[in-house]
Amino acid sequence: xxxxxxxxxxxxxxxxxxxxNVRLDRSTIILNATGLHxxxxxxxxxxxxxxxxxxxxxxGRNVHIAAGVYIFGGGGVVIEDFAGVSARSLIFSxxxxxxxxxLTGPTLPxxxxxxxxxxxxxxxxxxxxxxxxxxxxxxxxxxxxSGALSLIKNDVSPFSIVAGSPAKVVKARSQRIxxxxxxxxxxxxxxxx
Numbered sequence: 801x802x803x804x805x806x807x808x809x810x811x812x813x814x815x816x817x818x819x820x821n822v823r824l825d826r827s828t829i830i831l832n833a834t835g836l837h838x839x840x841x842x843x844x845x846x847x848x849x850x851x852x853x854x855x856x857x858x859x860g861r862n863v864h865i866a867a868g869v870y871i872f873g874g875g876g877v878v879i880e881d882f883a884g885v886s887a888r889s890l891i892f893s894x895x896x897x898x899x900x901x902x903l904t905g906p907t908l909p910x911x912x913x914x915x916x917x918x919x920x921x922x923x924x925x926x927x928x929x930x931x932x933x934x935x936x937x938x939x940x941x942x943x944x945x946s947g948a949l950s951l952i953k954n955d956v957s958p959f960s961i962v963a964g965s966p967a968k969v970v971k972a973r974s975q976r977i978x979x980x981x982x983x984x985x986x987x988x989x990x991x992x993x
Contacts, residue, residue: 875917886930
């Protein structure tokens, strides 16, 4: 048996939408499949967990979700075209209040908890570095990246690289990837013309 679902199997998973040439590893756990959109040429590797409740999770084309990534979409998560989330990263779009003013945990009635929800957006060509933690409300600008093991609690400016805990800007990232993308799309268009 192939490690990835076939197109026919993907169509039967109940996903909100699924593009062409999608590779979804069979070990991936999807909670609320009707809240998950997956674009063309996207690959989700082994041992991932995608919780697509609330506004859910939407992935564009040519997205790569590496092994062991957990995405919690209760506040909404959008991963735009050509973006990547490296191995063992965590993306949270909701978070309990840990101040001690409220109880915490999903086993409790909502009236005793204070859960903040804010959408996360990973922009085009952005890369979340291995083992990074992305907190609710963060936007990774186009072409931005985080170093491995970073805690991202603030927005990341376009074409900047952040690292650390909490993450801080360490340098700029080249915009040449936009030229490379244009060449890829030109070749695809020629191939299907």
